[in-house]
Amino acid sequence: MVPLFTNKIRVKEKLIIGRHEIVDLPELGMYNIESKIDTGAETSVLHCEDFEIIEKDGHRFITCHIKPHLEEEEILTLTFPIHRERVVKSSFGQTETRYIFLTKVRMFDQLFDIKLSLRDRSSMSYPMLLGRNFISGKFLVDVSKKRLARNSF
Template sequence: MASSATDTVAQAVTETRHQPAGQIGKTKVIGWREQIILPEFGSTHLDAKIDTGARTSALHAVDLAAEIRNGEEWVSFHVPYLGEQRSVRHSAKIFDRRKIRNTSGIAQVRYVIKTTLVLGVRQWQIEVSLADREKMKHDIILGRTAVRDQGLLVDPAKSYLAGAPVSDAPGKPPWRP
């Protein structure tokens, strides 16, 4: 019986060696940081940190203001693009308010919105909290719920394995595999 298990592992290793780079079976391997696009917020590439230790994703946003539009709660905010001298005002429907621990372990109530994420040639909807990440290195962190069920495996020793995000125009979905 032990040789059967050994044979199974050996077969899996052999099959993995014949996969395209960045691919294990149907699983896409991504790095611990990747370039992404959030099309609803423009076509600017954001440098994302994939943080499987964080449950919820967080986008750097400041000057948050909640308002009621047609009976629904919305939040408007500025997204200051790190490393650049510009900030763009956006708004989104509030999906939820959640108590989330910041990097210091202090619980904060944050607005959570839904948006489209483009990573390489893939796109899907994610939930992202809005937080002041000015002192952080990355514009956005992608938590484990954002990458769960997407057929992705994070290689913590590599960066930028997914390739540049593919989007034809802001707000227009890219090609899907």
């Protein structure tokens, strides 16, 4: 039997996030991105208008058109090396191939590694979704709160 105090110590090691957070993706030049926390989603996702896969010198890259803020017209064109491909099943039961790339996300004025996939989220309320692969081991989610991880700069 594990003593109850052990769980309390573990809780203090993790940062608490709310159901929605505002994050920065500094390596992409994207700041103040509205993000939904989704413990049911395995992978984190960033909104992308469209993308194409290119091969260069034996390596695969994804070039995408990202709208960092759904209500604004600004579109960034970015190219990333593909970290891996993954077949994902949506909550509607549809399967699709997602291309994963690596970058950094800033929350609580700290940088964290994150694996992101791209998807058209224009019909969603938030351009980014933080899934459980990113959340696990670092954060606890308090669904009664939001915007706890706000960066100071």
